[in-house]
Amino acid sequence: MSLWPADVQERAKELIGRYPDPKSAVMPLLYLAMRQDGYLTEAGMGEVAGWTGHTPAQVQSVATFYGMFKTEPLGQYLVSVCTSISCMLLGGDDVLEAVEEATGVPHGETDAERLFSVEHVECLGACGGAPAVQVNYELIEGSTPDQARALCRWLQDERPEVVNTDDMQERFGGRRSFDWAIAESENAVGPYPAFGPYGTTPGGEV
Amino acid sequence: MSHAQVLFARMAEHPTDSHTLVMYEATGGYVQARRAMDMTRDEIVELVKTSGLLGRGGAAFSAGLKWSFLAPARPAYLVVNGDESEPGTFKDRQLLERDPHQMIEGIIIASVANEVREAFIYIRGEYPKPAxxxxQAIDEAYAAGYLGKGIFGTDYDLDVTVHLGGGAYICGEETALINSLEGKRGEPRLKPPYFPAAKGLYMMPTIVNNVETVSNLPHIFEMGTDDYRALGHATDTGTFLFSVSGHVKEPGNYELPHGITWRELIFDVAGGMREDRGLKAWIPGGASAPWFVPEHHLDLEITKEATGAAGSMLGSGAVVVMDETTCVVKAAERVVRFFSHESCGQCTPCREGTTWLEMILRRIEAGSGRPIDAELLLDVSDNISPGLTWPPKQTTICPLGPSAVSPITSVAKYFADELRQHIVQGGCPLD
Structure with a gap:
């Protein structure tokens, strides 16, 4: 018996159908489970095990291997600050400090009302627009401590239901790695990557 | 700058719609994939071999040769590696976002060459927008009949699936990527016996190619191998995408031929140093590469051979530039921290060694360095990569561990005094 509503089950079936072996669908299904519960609960991981044919222990071992699968409750906004070499050279550490200060949340933690989770992360592939920040994996390049503080205040005051990379870049970003050129219409709805086939965007319709 | 633009040409000329099928086809797109449909595996493999195309994921191995190793068992799989995570590298992100059809056409060519009916694009999880x-581009290609059942009206079926990673650098290593795609922890496999071309995805023959490598294929077909080779240097054909970051005035991705010098790349192409400060060092090919310094390397030609002979590599093409205000201990700590964080933990020298290297560097930077630490850093490094040679010797399943040694040997070689000062003064002399 699945814990998931019928439409989510349909999505799970579709995702499994994309691979020659159902076991391969464990990562997309873990993202689906995160969207259902906000993070990976033991029940959610058990559900993924049932769908993919892994044991619950195998699913847990996969989930804990990858940094983006979170097994503790997360805030509505996961703010990730890159402090790898290129971002560090251009002030990524100061941006991290500003984010921790503005949210009151240190690296690796979530506040009591589950609004913010904060982490410093390794290279986000935005080195030409360093320092880089992501909110729910949506990118902002060319940040500064002041802009990062303003970003956190905006999230706190406005509590947007979705976040859009272009919108945040426009308000709180600076130099980009390259010209983004094309308007991004998709938005992230929670602390997991917004990708339609995984049902983790508004367009994904789960 | 007048260097020929190939992979970046369409996005430069058509900035707002280079990602659409309409623009891709209006600029000659999918003509070469159609041509490939009428060619045999041997013909295509030979063409790619002749082109001299080297893999662009970091190892710079001949793409055509890699394909020729494909074992006869079927089904065979193609996996495109878009797990771009080497610190300093951001070129694939631009190719994925701005010209996805170029890669998809390359996927069709690579699939036909390797008798592949099912291909996967593994994109790192932190790249939702590129994904x-x-x-969108895949959906367009399916709708046009270029992917799916009977592509281009032939009886050839080809499915392509995007698989999003979970935030683990190690999955850029091809056997770890395959494990990840099978729904396992992204831990590298031993080679031998698990060479992907023989025992890859689901233990079947598998080709793993980087996004940039695959994106080159339509151009090799269109230009012909002579013109393609002429774009580059005798031994490094075609163009190469450099990701330049750090303390330069104009960071960014640059498509260039091999054979220019580092001076040209840093001071002409990337605009020179910010605030006209002095250049202290640069990483020539991603975090795994040993560093270069202006006294020795500025006028060196940028080729695979010259870079290798000078004790480093071009790797993924990521050039990280550091000015005179950079603390090399902190820079080394940041690079080592990355490898320590991303070590999958299978092999003791890497798991323990990177952890110790990070801790030692951190205490030196924080002012608690011990007199023995300079020696200890090299000793731990030697246990990860015996002899501290270049190319590095491996005590581990994959090259991640030995990569963490590069910043240590670089600092020991060029900045031993600065390291010693940290320890003697009990803190960073640049603070």
């Missing part, structure tokens, strides 16, 4: 662009 969305690629998915």
């Amino acid at each position: 969305r662009r690629v998915q």
Whole structure:
């Protein structure tokens, strides 16, 4: 018996159908489970095990291997600050400090009302627009401590239901790695990557 | 700058719609994939071999030769590696976002060459926007009949699936990527016996190619191998995408031929140093590469051979530039921290060694360095990569561990005094 509503089950079936072996669908299904519960609960991981044919222990071992699968409750906004070499050279550490200060949340933690989770992360592939920040994996390049503080205040005051990379870049970003050129219409709805086939965007319709 | 633009040409000329099928076809797109449909595996493999195309993921191995190793068992799989995570590298992100059809056409060519009916694009999890662009392009290609059942009206079926990673650098290593795609922890496999071309995805023959490598294929077909080779240097054909970051005035991705010098790249192409400060050092090919310094390397030609002979590599093409205000201990700590964080933990020298290297560097930077630490850093490094040679010797399943040694040997070689000062003064002399 699945814990998931019928439409989510349909999505799970579709995702499994994309691979020659159902076991391969464990990562997309873990993202689906995160969207259902906000993070990976033991029940959610058990559900993924049932769908993919892994044991619950195998699913847990996969989930804990990858940094983006979170097994503790997360805030509505996961703010990730890159402090790898290129971002560090251009002030990524100061941006991290500003984010921790503005949210009151240190690296690796979530506040009591589950609004913010904060982490410093390794290279986000935005080195030409360093320092880089992501909110729910949506990118902002060319940040500064002041802009990062303003970003956190905006999230706190406005509590947007979705976040859009272009919108945040426009308000709180600076130099980009390259010209983004094309308007991004998709938005992230929670602390997991917004990708339609995984049902983790508004367009994904789960 | 007048260097020929190939992979970046369409996005430069058509900035607002280079990602659409309409623009891709209006600029000659999918003509070469159609041509490939009428060619045999041997013909295509030979063409790619002749082109001299080297893999662009970091190892710079001949793409055509890699394909020729494909074992006869079927089904065979193609996996495109878009797990771009080497610190300093951001070129694939631009290719994925701005010209996804170029890669998809390359996928069709690579699939036909390797008798592949099912291909996967593994995109790192932190790249949702590139993944969305690629998915839109795939959807367009399916609708046009270029992917799916009977592509281009032939009886050839080809499915392409985007698989999003979970935030683990190690999955850029091809056997770890395959494990990840099978729904396992992204831990590298031993080679031998698990060479992907023989025992890859689901233990079947598998080709793993980087996004940039695959994106080159339509151009090799269109230009012909002579013109393609002429774009580059005798031994490094075609163009190469450099990701330049750090303390330069104009960071960014640059498509260039091999054979220019580092001086040209840093001071002409990337605009020179910010605030006209002095150049202290640069990483020539991603975090795994040993560093270069202006006294020795500025006028060196940028080729695979010259870079290798000078004790480093071009790797993924990521050039990280550091000015005179940079603390090399902190820079080394940041690079080592990356490898320590991303070590999968299978092999003791890497798991323990990177952890110790990070701790030692951190205490030196914080002012608690011990007199023995300079020696200890090299000793631990030697246990990860015996002899501290270049190319490095491996005590581990994959090259991640030995990569963490590069910043240590670089600092020991060029900045031993600065390291010693940290320890003697009990803190960073640049603070």
